[in-house]
Amino acid sequence: MFRLYTPGRILFGHGTFEKALGDCDLIVVSPSIKTKILQRMKKEVEIIEFKRSSKTGEPLERDVHNLKDSLEETKPKVVAAVGGGSVIDATKLALVLMYNRNIDLKNMYIKGVPNTKRKTSLIGVETTAGTGTGISAAAVVIDENSVKHGLVGEALICDRAIYDPSLVISMSRETAAYSGMDALTHAIEAYTSTIENMPADTMALKAVELAGKNIVKAVNGDEKSREMMHYANMMAAIGFANSRLGICHALSHKIGGRFNIPHGKINAMLLPHIISFNSTATNRYNDIARVLGLKTPQDVVEWVKKINKETGIPSLATLGEKFYEMIPQIARETENDGLMKTNPRKAKAEEIEKFLKESFEKDA
Numbered sequence: 001m002f003r004l005y006t007p008g009r010i011l012f013g014h015g016t017f018e019k020a021l022g023d024c025d026l027i028v029v030s031p032s033i034k035t036k037i038l039q040r041m042k043k044e045v046e047i048i049e050f051k052r053s054s055k056t057g058e059p060l061e062r063d064v065h066n067l068k069d070s071l072e073e074t075k076p077k078v079v080a081a082v083g084g085g086s087v088i089d090a091t092k093l094a095l096v097l098m099y100n101r102n103i104d105l106k107n108m109y110i111k112g113v114p115n116t117k118r119k120t121s122l123i124g125v126e127t128t129a130g131t132g133t134g135i136s137a138a139a140v141v142i143d144e145n146s147v148k149h150g151l152v153g154e155a156l157i158c159d160r161a162i163y164d165p166s167l168v169i170s171m172s173r174e175t176a177a178y179s180g181m182d183a184l185t186h187a188i189e190a191y192t193s194t195i196e197n198m199p200a201d202t203m204a205l206k207a208v209e210l211a212g213k214n215i216v217k218a219v220n221g222d223e224k225s226r227e228m229m230h231y232a233n234m235m236a237a238i239g240f241a242n243s244r245l246g247i248c249h250a251l252s253h254k255i256g257g258r259f260n261i262p263h264g265k266i267n268a269m270l271l272p273h274i275i276s277f278n279s280t281a282t283n284r285y286n287d288i289a290r291v292l293g294l295k296t297p298q299d300v301v302e303w304v305k306k307i308n309k310e311t312g313i314p315s316l317a318t319l320g321e322k323f324y325e326m327i328p329q330i331a332r333e334t335e336n337d338g339l340m341k342t343n344p345r346k347a348k349a350e351e352i353e354k355f356l357k358e359s360f361e362k363d364a
């Protein structure tokens with residue numbers, strides 16, 4: 001038996017942004033794209049400018065609290081969160097806080113996300129082609145110790161998700177690279193996870209194929225490839241929302257916050273090493289090799305390294321000695337990460353430590 005969790009409606013295509021936002025009475029948007037978004041709105045709506053305080057792309061706890069306060073003042077019936085992962089994740093979490101006054105984020109890290117029905121309808125509009133948060137039941141937030149927490153729960157699913165390719169055409173090269181590699185990592189981790197979910201896995205494998213054909217051209221600005229990467233992003237998200245993720249995201253959450261590295265970038269830096277590590281535990285990388293026009297899992301490792309070079313992603317060794325010294329602690333924290341449950345290769349802290357040290361040394 002399997003279940004397929006998705007938003008109530010997913011709309012994809014040019015012009016879906018205008019069509020889907022007809023009944024929205026409030027938009028949460030980042031200041032950098034506010035003007036562009038407002039120009040496309042066909043009616044006047046209230047705006048909350050979401051200002052995140054972190055450099056890495058994810059919201060801090062205080063950003064979520066500030067947004068909750070603003071939402072409480074406005075009390076919207078239909079809110080659209082328009083932007084990259086931080087805007088949508090913060091809006092999801094702020095709404096959970098708004099409808100669960102007796103619980104805070106710290107409780108949720110331990111007890112999970114309460115499944116209270118919200119009275120505000122949420123539309124997720126992704127303007128980068130990679131986070132998948134418009135689809136997923138997940139949200140990431142950073143605590144005061146720079147530790148990222150990936151929360152999962154049905155209350156974090158949008159009611160509608162909009163994938164309008166015209167919104168991702170003007171992404172910077174860097175955003176296209178980081179978000180695109182995040183989408184590829186979602187697809188690979190979902191397909192190789194221990195949860196077998198045929199529809200989700202089919203979506204994930206197709207997303208690998210689409211990303212393989214399009215990521216370099218998309219980073220270089222080709223419009224059709226950016227549209228295809230947005231498809232890959234959406235399909236990878238259906239994959240990981242149902243089949244979950246693995247050790248790459250478990251590690252990137254630990255490393256990214258501490259070293260101020262954008263989420264997709266650190267995933268990409270880890271990904272070739274993760275494929276080497278995991279490929280002894282599952283034969284699913286053979287399918288991934290096939291859809292990429294390659295022969296073996298090792299070919300996939302070399303292919304990801306090549307894509308990283310072409311899209312400007314540095315090696316793991318560029319994290320330097322401070323990272324190397326912190327590896328034992330990162331390994332200990334990762335052993336107990338929930339995402340290790342769905343990683344195909346089980347590993348204790350010592351094994352993760354050895355793997356990370358070897359990966360770092362190999363890349364030096």
Ligand SMILES: [Fe+2]
Nearest residue numbers: 131182186263
């Ligand atoms: Fe991700």
